[in-house]
Amino acid sequence: MRLLILTQYYPPEIGAPQNRLHELAVRLAKNNIHIEVLTAVPNYPEMTIQKGYENGMNREEVIDGIAIHRASIYVTTSKGFIARLLNYFSFVWTSYWRGRKLDSFDYLLVESPPLFLGYSAMALSRKLKAKLIFNVSDLWPESAEKLGIVNNALFLKMAYRLEATCYKRASLITGQTEGIVKNISKRFPKKDVYWLPNGVNIDFYQPNKIQNSDFREKNGFTPSDLLFFYGGILGHAQGLEIILKAAHLLKPHLNVHFILQGSGPEKDKLTELKTSLDLKNVHFLCPVSKSEMPAILKSIDVALVPLKKLAIFEGAIPSKVFEALAMEVPLLLGVNGEARRHFINQALAGWYFEPENETDLATCVQYIVANPEEIKKAGENGRKYVSSHFNRDQIAASFFKRLSEMEP
Numbered sequence: 001m002r003l004l005i006l007t008q009y010y011p012p013e014i015g016a017p018q019n020r021l022h023e024l025a026v027r028l029a030k031n032n033i034h035i036e037v038l039t040a041v042p043n044y045p046e047m048t049i050q051k052g053y054e055n056g057m058n059r060e061e062v063i064d065g066i067a068i069h070r071a072s073i074y075v076t077t078s079k080g081f082i083a084r085l086l087n088y089f090s091f092v093w094t095s096y097w098r099g100r101k102l103d104s105f106d107y108l109l110v111e112s113p114p115l116f117l118g119y120s121a122m123a124l125s126r127k128l129k130a131k132l133i134f135n136v137s138d139l140w141p142e143s144a145e146k147l148g149i150v151n152n153a154l155f156l157k158m159a160y161r162l163e164a165t166c167y168k169r170a171s172l173i174t175g176q177t178e179g180i181v182k183n184i185s186k187r188f189p190k191k192d193v194y195w196l197p198n199g200v201n202i203d204f205y206q207p208n209k210i211q212n213s214d215f216r217e218k219n220g221f222t223p224s225d226l227l228f229f230y231g232g233i234l235g236h237a238q239g240l241e242i243i244l245k246a247a248h249l250l251k252p253h254l255n256v257h258f259i260l261q262g263s264g265p266e267k268d269k270l271t272e273l274k275t276s277l278d279l280k281n282v283h284f285l286c287p288v289s290k291s292e293m294p295a296i297l298k299s300i301d302v303a304l305v306p307l308k309k310l311a312i313f314e315g316a317i318p319s320k321v322f323e324a325l326a327m328e329v330p331l332l333l334g335v336n337g338e339a340r341r342h343f344i345n346q347a348l349a350g351w352y353f354e355p356e357n358e359t360d361l362a363t364c365v366q367y368i369v370a371n372p373e374e375i376k377k378a379g380e381n382g383r384k385y386v387s388s389h390f391n392r393d394q395i396a397a398s399f400f401k402r403l404s405e406m407e408p
Contacts, residue, residue, distance in 0.1 A: 001403065002034040004102065004130060006121055007111035008073070008091050010039035011063060012050065014287055015233070016319035017111055017137060020198050025066050027396030033403070035066050038099050038124075040073040040091050045233065045263050045287070047075050047087075071098040079265050081150075088114045096120040105130040107403065109174075113140040115159060118166035131171040131406065135196065136180050139312060146310050147236050167191055172406065174399075179315010179338050196399055198319050199390035205294055205326035207383070215299035219283065225255050226369060228332060229300040231293070232320050234264035239308040241273060242334065245358035248277045250365055259300065261285040297327040301375055302350070302368060306334035309355035314338065322390055325349055325382030330375055332364055342389070349382030 005025055009017045025035045041059070042050040052058055059070045074090035076083045099120065108130040110121035118134070125132040141159035144150040150159070167173055167188050174196035175181035185193045221227060234240060240260065247258045258281060260270065267284070274282050288296070297303070303324035307313045314337025321331060321343060331343055331350030334357075344352045351368065353360040368375065 002105040003107045004105040005037045005109050008040050008114055008117060009044055010037055013042045013044045021111060023201060023392050024396055026064050028400060029065060031400045037066055038069045038095055041070050043075045047077050069098060071095045088116045092116050092120045096123050099124045100127045104128050107131050107133055109133040109135055111135050113138050115140045115163055118162060122169050132169055133172045133174060134166050134170040135174045137176040139180055139183055143312050146312050149236060177315050177317050177338055194402055197395060199392040199395045200322035200326045200386050201392050202326060202387050205323055207298055207328045210295050210298040213295040213299045215296050225257055227257050227259060227300040228302050228304050229259045230304040231261040234262050234267045234270060237308060238306055239356055240270055242306055242356055242358050242361060244273050244279060244282055246361040247279050247282045249362040253369060258282045259285060262287045294327060297324055297329050302332050303329045304332050307355055322386055325386045328379035328383045330378035330382055347381050347385035349385055350378050
């Protein structure tokens with residue numbers, strides 16, 4: 001069995017889709033599936049070509065036994081809408097011309113978003129005689145419309161039409177959450193939609209293996225400080241200003257600190273808000289490699305996971321949930337729906353606050369300050385839950401079985 005993964009984002013870039021797809025590829029390869037990846041020259045999230053990949057370097061490489069083919073991409077630090085479209089469509093074009101030179105495959109799995117990569121995926125699936133698997137990690141363009149990122153009626157109409165075409169052409173649609181699967185199944189009842197969840201490498205995230213970490217000392221925190229940590233993209237969907245507004249309400253609690261580690265389009269706005277509110281209890285840190293995350297998570301007390309208050313996000317599970325819980329770090333979750341049901345109601349792995357409600361968030365923090373003994377138990381509950389329900393090995397094994405059932 002031969003499978004090609006087409007994605008704009010892949011290691012050595014840092015991020016949720018990068019980690020998820022690579023972990024899946026490695027595990028499927030262990031099931032004797034021949035896996036190759038067609039991706040862009042690494043540039044995200046800094047939007048500059050990473051060192052070692054300039055001027056056509058390392059366009060063909062092997063990572064953990066997986067053959068990687070890299071196509072060029074237009075990158076710019078501009079945050080304008082046109083610049084982003086050029087970024088997306090440049091890879092649509094180059095990925096097709098690079099991919100058409102590859103051997104044939106049984107399956108082509110494409111990662112969406114960006115939705116526009118569906119153009120290349122549909123053309124390549126025909127050229128390479130591969131069944132198309134359309135993997136949806138975010139309901140685009142619906143989420144972009146609801147977030148107010150895209151407002152042009154004509155553009156949205158074209159995007160929804162492309163979405164429908166991609167789904168109809170796919171032999172299998174895979175959705176990252178149950179909410180995504182239900183949404184697509186309701187709109188396209190004749191299509192085969194499979195739940196391919198995100199998860200965690202339980203063997204990599206092992207709290208008992210981390211004996212010493214200098215994270216607190218290096219960043220000026222004391223052992224008695226209570227650290228609330230957000231790690232990931234500083235983007236529109238997360239509504240991270242709620243953390244700063246809650247921090248403003250919690251200024252009297254001198255040992256409570258909020259850490260935002262990452263980069264993204266909202267970072268400048270958030271740092272300006274920190275300055276205007278004079279927040280000494282909010283700290284911005286640069287993104288780090290995946291290998292550094294277990295030690296960091298071991299050093300903090302509670303993982304903050306917010307999203308904006310939109311109905312579409314009730315079917316979302318942010319990827320940072322899994323790593324935190326695997327490291328026995330409880331959640332302070334501002335996501336209603338599927339994530340709340342799994343990790344707060346069933347796992348008892350943390351606390352829930354109403355999305356975009358800084359007063360409710362501050363109240364939850366005050367409760368944790370008053371009841372610190374609950375942190376350890378909630379963290380232990382979380383690791384048990386993700387080990388049983390979101391183990392990457394089990395997820396890959398189930399998907400391999402589903403692929404085997406599709407073979408002619």
